[in-house]
Amino acid sequence: MDTLEATSELQSRLASLSFSSFPGITSQQCDDGPVDGLQSTDLSLSKNPTDMDETKQDPGLPSEVQWLIFTDLWKYAFVHWQTKMHPPTTWTSASLKELKAKLQQEKDSVVTVYRGDIMTVHVPTVPEAKKVCWEFATDGYDIGFGIYFDWSPVTSQSITVHISESSDDEDEEEELEGPVRNGDVEKGSKTQTNSNLAELLPVYRQDSHLTVFGGSHDFPGEGTYLLKFDNSYSLWRNKTLYYRVYYSA
Template structure:
């Protein structure tokens, strides 16, 4: 692991179409163009456009027992994501690293997982954890069209989307078989901003999920 590695054991805070611009009037012959107004308009257009994001690198591992045993010894790396809740890990970019990495697994049942990137200026260097109930996360939710499975109350699911124009999607939230193998990945910083790593148990009516995870930086 790189020396710049920082995992989820850092102190964490747990918290419960553009309109077209009007056409410019034609310049009269001999008149000078107002460059100031033009540059302001161009700047506004650039500000609303976010650079395209490269997809993250993802992988799986059969070393489920090994990861769980290791993370049990690390502070705040084993948590319970309660039924109906969404846990979002906010991971700001830092100048001493070039990418963010993650690994996770669960006991017994699957969990939803997705990643977003918030282009808003970074205001803190701390990795923080936010917990929200699905009913409190209305701006970040929409129901999946998948039907409820036979006899399994957890087959009904939800995915998260973000109405915030500064937030871009890296990986949409999908249910992952994290109880069968370790899932991990990494993503190179596209610029300054904050990763929103979501562990989604909002689809579960009865089951809390024991989650083993770590998030760290790499050069």
């Protein structure tokens, strides 16, 4: 009996208590969920704000060095982002005679890439198209082919052709006219030092005298495609090239 009376008295006291009986706790705080204990905890071992700010900076690194580090990180991130571009779509066709007959009727579609030279076709992106397409073939012998993309702002919408000589200091060897091994990258494929340049297709020797090589690539943004026809590995033979480059929506 005494136990029941004591329990009843304890329950009545608890019922009479309110949130205001406990300093620092309100009904609003309880409705919002548990209070973060760190907000009201005094950590006597923690540093003052001034000391904590001083630890964020390294007095041993001058601002110029910090800026160079930031610039290098930005360049790395930019190049890494460039490498994530989708590769071009490529294909081959046995319609070699048909393509050559057609391109012979078009101006500037049949050119000679002289021994030791690299012909680069600069194709800027244009607002009215979404992709660039290409086809090419050669007479008699193969030729190196590769594609790069220059992210520099477009200053002209004209397709232009540039001829350059090989600057390779190594002794050049006469090309082999036998079967080309898979994965055989030619000497004419140079390491690109321009940070704005992204490699879409490295320069490989293609049997373009046996089949038509073609492909396309969706614009990744504003910039200029560089289509390289590389004959720098040849000491003696010029190459007759049939090619066309066009846009597609």
